[in-house]
Amino acid sequence: MTSLSLTPIAIPAEDERLRSSVRALLNEIVSSIPPQIRARSWNGFDPSFSRELGRRGLLGLTMPVEYGGGGRSAFARFVVAEEMLNRGAPVGSHWIADRQSAPLILKYGTEAQKQFYLPRICRGDAFFCIGMSEPNSGSDLASVRSRATRNGLGWVLNGQKIWTTNAHNCHYMIALVRTSGRSDDRHRGLSQVIVDLSLPGVSIRPITDLSGDAHFCEVFFDNVQLSEDALIGQEGNGWQQVTSELAFERSGPERLLSSIVLFNEWLAFLRTEKHVSAPSKRLAGKILADLIPLRAMSVAVTGMLAAGRSPNLEAALVKDLGTALEQSIPAAIADDLSARQDNAIPAELLATLTYLVQVAPSFSLRGGTREILRGIVARGLGVQ
Template sequence: MSALDSLSLTAIPPEDEALRGPVREFLAQAMNSVPAHVRARSWSGYDSNFSRELGRKGWLGLTLPREYGGAGRSPHARYVLVEEFLNWGAPVGSHWIADRQSAPLILKYGTQEQKRFYIPPICRGESFFCIGMSEPNAGSDLASVKTRATRNDAGWLLNGQKIWTTNAHHCHYMIALVRTSGSAEDRHEGLSQVIVELKLPGVTVRPIRDLSGDSHFCEVFFDNVQLAADALIGDEGKGWEQVTAELAFERSGPERLYSGIVLFDEWLAFVRTPAGRTPESVRLAGRIVAQLAPLRAMSIAVTGKLARGESPIVEAALVKDLGTGVEQLIPAAIADDLYRRDTAGVPLELLHTLDYVTQVAPSFSLRGGTRDILRGMIARGLGLR
């Protein structure tokens, strides 16, 4: 039986679905005056005050144990919240990584001291994390990382570089995949994960401006950064196993379907007007929804496996790869629809939002793993290689 045979339809439990109403009521007020082209930035949007407000409402760390400040609820509860945040275009980028994967990683592999120190402020929306995986010249080959942590009397001495690190210039910590033994030729052997406080001496963070004018990507340099002995998460040399499990959280959620959902909703509102409705636009709306609906069902099914304590690595890769296709279809197809018309009749805010999403859409098939890497994982899961 392949890894995908067990991916069956899953319903969000009623007690978790009940969260949707209060969240929508809150977001209707919080996002009321925010234009669509700003809301389209959602999970790269940085707003620490918004994150702290979510923390005060108990809407961060939903799946984490109460003893560490969480709510002790199922992954389905978090799914409902994240889906609403993205649909409304809420600025979740500040707490996003910490809530989605850093805290669960620390919970699974960290010591009791690490759990008590790092997780409660994440749940309060006060502590932000970034991911230290990608490196220059490594491409999609994550196992070839060269950033090295060398053990010394004080703990670990860190040297190297990371790149494409989202919001590193706003974050307090990075969980970095580093080499603690061997060389890049050793591949998965000798890799470990460490927590790096980004204010330590020797850490330099440089934002990278992208095509849209945003600067949420960064490059991060480590020059003889001294880490304490307790910076290591989990067992030394087990970093590949840990980071692979972590990526299941990153690849399976609604964020892999809804990067262009604010644009889609803005366009759909126009199509519903007499001036915007054409036979072609109605067919396109049906085409997009017909792809989003089964992908959402798949994403919820993966969430169900996470709720059962499983690690659906291959299934998450499939959701991410297929989701990327829809995410990149949305701006391309909408542009085709709008620019075959007289754009004088198209709302300016819709065109502004389309412009932004079009510029960032190429990155959708890079973040969280490139298509070639993901499809190799899927092929192995299906027994095809």
């Protein structure tokens, strides 16, 4: 049984000071973007924006200076990410690489891999996607069937990945694959490989969702020849590596703030009313009362990551609770707006609401379904 550790912690003052420069940048670049576009935020793909962040030293903040990074703690990245998401900046192009691919390569990669990939990530010149989910596997990562087989040139990769965000726009994928055994071997025989998505045999097909976006993708591997150094970490250690990686994916502010642009726009609308209704005031208070402790939990997990720990249990809990809040906000705001007698609701607020209502069901799917996360928490606490 594992004990749950979420001790409240303050973000260091030196990292808090980053907010002013980040806000100035966002005022310069993001303010003119309509809210229904900003609501896409970490799915918003804008390579020029990512390169500008790299030029200003706002990517790779946790990477060592010798690899082009900022040499700072995880708290610095938390501050930057929180500000970006709160304003709805288009961070999707660099998001995965900066959040989890770079830390994974730093922890498990060879020196040659670190020298090649990390400076490019820090400059905003290398974009990564996540190769985990597969058809008929979903969140059951241990059942993946994609396979990399050794040959004289390195590895031959065959298989398929799905729900791979922005794969059609990325340069690389870190894929969880089998390098030995069978799918019913579960955790044994899994490894991670870095796949150059421009290689022959890689084909990518975007999937259009209900909102009209097409950032989810199917990715197919047909006898893709990878070099020997495509393997990251130790062969057969993929399960340990990928669970360590998921702590970065599940615990950040993006698991709390997917609906924050809508919330901000709704609050701005309330401020224009002469008399804000009591139900609207109660709803605003409830959302803030839920958000504040969840943010404190997310900061606590960031502190654990900064200390070199792997808070898989705590990250799963934050992700489950955070996405529940994210999903509740569009429905609650829709009820509030529909209760009004007049129709004087800004068109951009309605467009933002429409988008979030359509995509909110996915919040509890990406990064691990609610059922998977609750199973992790239950097992960790010894109640399953």
